[in-house]
Amino acid sequence: MYGHTISGILNLTGFIGYIGELKMTTNIDENIKSFRQIYSDCSDIKIQEMYLGRDASIKCFVAYIEVTCAGSGINNSAFGRFTSYLEGIDRDQVKEVLDKNQAALSEFAHLHTVREAAQMMLTGDVIFFVDGYPDAFKLPDKGYPAMSIQEIDSEKVIRGSNEGFADSIKINTALIRRRLRSTRLKCKEVKKGLRGHSNVDILYVRDLVKPGLVEDVERNLDSYVIDHVGDSGVIEQFAEVKWYSPFPQLQTTKRPDVAVNALLEGRVVVLCDNSPIAIILPTTMNNFLKTADDYYNRTIAASFARLIRYVAAFMSFTLPGLYLAVTNFHTQILPTPLILAFYEARLGCPFPQLIEVLMMELSFELLREAGIRLPGAMGNTIGIVGGLIIGQAAVDANLVSPIVVILVAFTALCSFAIPSEEFAFSFRILKFAVIMMSAWLGYFGFLISLMVILLHLAKLKSCGYPYMMPFVGSELTGGEDEKDSIIRFPLRRLWRRPVFARENECRKLKGNKDD
Numbered sequence: 001m002y003g004h005t006i007s008g009i010l011n012l013t014g015f016i017g018y019i020g021e022l023k024m025t026t027n028i029d030e031n032i033k034s035f036r037q038i039y040s041d042c043s044d045i046k047i048q049e050m051y052l053g054r055d056a057s058i059k060c061f062v063a064y065i066e067v068t069c070a071g072s073g074i075n076n077s078a079f080g081r082f083t084s085y086l087e088g089i090d091r092d093q094v095k096e097v098l099d100k101n102q103a104a105l106s107e108f109a110h111l112h113t114v115r116e117a118a119q120m121m122l123t124g125d126v127i128f129f130v131d132g133y134p135d136a137f138k139l140p141d142k143g144y145p146a147m148s149i150q151e152i153d154s155e156k157v158i159r160g161s162n163e164g165f166a167d168s169i170k171i172n173t174a175l176i177r178r179r180l181r182s183t184r185l186k187c188k189e190v191k192k193g194l195r196g197h198s199n200v201d202i203l204y205v206r207d208l209v210k211p212g213l214v215e216d217v218e219r220n221l222d223s224y225v226i227d228h229v230g231d232s233g234v235i236e237q238f239a240e241v242k243w244y245s246p247f248p249q250l251q252t253t254k255r256p257d258v259a260v261n262a263l264l265e266g267r268v269v270v271l272c273d274n275s276p277i278a279i280i281l282p283t284t285m286n287n288f289l290k291t292a293d294d295y296y297n298r299t300i301a302a303s304f305a306r307l308i309r310y311v312a313a314f315m316s317f318t319l320p321g322l323y324l325a326v327t328n329f330h331t332q333i334l335p336t337p338l339i340l341a342f343y344e345a346r347l348g349c350p351f352p353q354l355i356e357v358l359m360m361e362l363s364f365e366l367l368r369e370a371g372i373r374l375p376g377a378m379g380n381t382i383g384i385v386g387g388l389i390i391g392q393a394a395v396d397a398n399l400v401s402p403i404v405v406i407l408v409a410f411t412a413l414c415s416f417a418i419p420s421e422e423f424a425f426s427f428r429i430l431k432f433a434v435i436m437m438s439a440w441l442g443y444f445g446f447l448i449s450l451m452v453i454l455l456h457l458a459k460l461k462s463c464g465y466p467y468m469m470p471f472v473g474s475e476l477t478g479g480e481d482e483k484d485s486i487i488r489f490p491l492r493r494l495w496r497r498p499v500f501a502r503e504n505e506c507r508k509l510k511g512n513k514d515d
Contacts (some may be wrong), residue, residue, distance in 0.1 A: 024113055026413075028059050028131035034114045035129075036064060045121075052086040058094060059131040060086075068124040068144055079139045081128045094139060098133060108297075111136040146169075147276075149175070152254045157293040164254045169199050169273040171434065175256040179382060180263060188214070190221060192235070192272075196228030200235065201274040203259075208266040208501050213463065217268055217281070232272040232279050239281070240461060246426040249462045251283035258292050264508070266501030282463035282500060286470065288423035288487050289313060294488055302488045310486050312417035317413045317427040320357050321434035321446050323404075326352060329442030345401040356400045360408040361435070363390055364427070368412070387412075455485040469499060 018115045025031060032047070034091040039045040049061045061078070089097060111127070121127045149171065152164030163174045173187055188202040190205050200221065204214055232252070240249045252278055253259055259269045262280045270279040280287075294302045331339055349356065367386045370444060384478040391405040411431070418424035430453060437445035452456040460467035470481030479497040483489040495509040 003141070007458060010442050011120055017498055024111075024117075024134055024136060025133050027128055027130050028061065031114065031129050031136070032061055033059075033117065034242070038114065038118045039063075049092050052083060053091050053094070053449060054088060055091070057091055058086065062126045063121055063129075065144075066119065067125065068126075069318070069362070071140070079128070082128075082139055086394055094130065095133065096118075098130065098135075098137065108140075109138040111138060116121060134504065139491055148292050154421060155253065155255050155258070155292070157248055157291055157296075159254075159293045159296045163256060163274040163291075165256060165271075165278060165464070166277055167274050169201055169271050169275075171202055172256070172271050172278070173203070176263070176269070178262045180205075184208075188218070190218070192221060192226070193228045194225055194229070198229040200229065201261060201271040203269040203271065205263050205266070205456060206419070207266060208497070208505050210500065210502055213268055213282075216463065217270065217429065221390065229272060230274065232270065232275040232277050235270060235272060236279055239279070245456065247285070247457070247460060247467070248420075248422040248426065248466070249283070249460065250421045251280040251287050251420070252422060253280060254278075255292055261292070261295070265498045266505075282465045284462065284465065284469040285457065286424075288420040289398035289418065291419045299490045305485075306488060307486055309417055312414040313423075313427060316411055316414035316418065316424070317431040317434055318446070318450070319414070320361065320431060321406055321449065324353055324357060324435060324439040325443045325446045328439065342403055346396040347399055353404075356430075357435060360391070360394070361411075363394075364408055364412050373500065401439055432470070450464045465499065473499075 019175075032049070036047060039047075045063065046066050046067045047061060047063045048295055049059070052060055061471065086094065086097070109120075111120055111137055116134075117127045117129075117138075120138050124144045129449055130137075130165070141248070147167045149163060149166050151162045156162075156217045163175065165175065177185065181203065186204055186207045187208050189204070190200050191197050192200045202214060202217055217239075220234070224238055226238075228233070236248075236250050236252065237243065242249065249263070253262075259278050259280065263269055269284075270281070272279075276296045289306065291305075294306060297305075326334060327342055334342075346353075364387060367390070370386070387409065394400045395402050395405060415424045417429055420428070430449075434446065434449040437449045439445070457468050458466075458472065466473045470477070470479075470485050474482050476499050477496060481498055484494055484498075492509070495507060497506050497508045
């Protein structure tokens with residue numbers, strides 16, 4: 001397998017080197033031959049010869065991908081205006097027009113080799129060759145078709161914008177620029193993918209990001225070679241240090257306002273072409289339990305909602321295990337009426353409690369996965385109706401007790417209350433580990449599970465920052481980060497940026513912080 005992989009890389013390297021030997025010449029026929037040779041057997045690549053100039057003596061040819069050119073509206077496009085301009089000038093004026101871009105086209109660029117021209121055409125622009133001129137030219141056009149900006153179906157908020165990222169990296173960058181109109185916002189573009197050549201943008205605020213963080217991100221992107229980056233999830237997996245951890249070590253979002261808030265905290269945002277999901281780094285556990293409207297609502301409302309999320313996150317993976325530990329090993333801690341209620345509910349059930357809980361949990365996970373894969377409203381229907389039908393049918397058939405159905409349903413509700421789907425998925429996995437330990441060792445197994453999880457979280461880091469900030473390492477900011485954790489203090493008290501920002505730019509609010 002490795003031999004085939006290395007052979008493929010060497011063959012591709014040889015192909016690229018071969019393209020690099022195809023030098024641009026002043027003879028347009030040779031350039032046409034070289035270009036056709038590169039894109040042989042490519043029916044979607046259109047190469048059109050034409051004659052321009054006042055006396056139609058200038059031989060040219062244009063190359064583009066079929067769906068990226070303006071088609072019937074080509075006369076109104078940048079390329080159409082450019083060719084119309086060339087039709088009205090003499091041959092002697094062409095060189096001056098091309099050298100000085102007298103047609104005033106944006107993104108007009110000189111390309112010095114056939115390889116460069118062939119590669120730039122794949123960005124969705126038009127490549128233009130002129131006889132007697134040693135360069136080709138990149139002319140902007142409409143580009144690839146892509147999904148436009150839409151309302152996001154996740155990370156819902158009660159107050160604030162519902163605008164989400166699109167599939168185009170240029171649109172996503174513009175959405176951030178529109179919200180953060182600062183000359184200090186920087187955007188570095190790199191190409192990733194040996195064959196895919198996907199655009200990856202690294203965004204940061206120059207005076208806020210700590211030295212070395214952007215360089216670390218660039219170094220990580222350069223540390224591996226891959227054929228194609230189809231989504232930002234590929235970059236995320238390679239960037240995580242502890243790949244075996246169930247917890248995400250990088251934050252993701254579909255919301256431009258969340259990305260902007262992260263940039264103003266001194267963090268880095270990574271965008272990938274063809275992906276509506278941005279990566280934010282570094283991050284902490286606390287960031288996964290925040291929402292965008294936490295800062296748009298009043299303190300009491302935001303703090304109450306955040307407290308519910310923290311409680312829900314804890315109960316989403318502990319409730320089933322705690323139920324098994326108490327009912328199987330430590331019934332003495334329960335009131336007698338509650339024990340009798342549990343006993344009566346289980347009369348006639350043929351399976352042990354562990355099998356009951358596992359059967360219902362797996363059923364709900366199956367329903368959740370089926371609801372995601374089914375299209376449109378059908379997915380929501382199968383999640384709600386399917387859960388009710390299966391739960392009621394299982395109770396009527398005496399396969400499970402009503403208590404277990406209520407318990408599993410409440411656990412699922414708790415996981416839905418976690419804003420980040422990736423973070424919630426971590427607890428969905430850990431839930432089964434806690435169930436098995438509690439069924440084996442009772443309350444001691446439950447405590448051992450919690451201890452292992454807490455120790456793992458305490459050791460986990462994201463780009464060198466403790467994952468459990470601000471609950472650990474709060475002395476790094478004098479305890480100021482704790483004001484934006486479980487309880488969100490009034491905005492007038494949140495005068496300091498988080499630990500990610502430079503120390504000399506830590507203040508984000510000027511005024512009386514003791515009001």
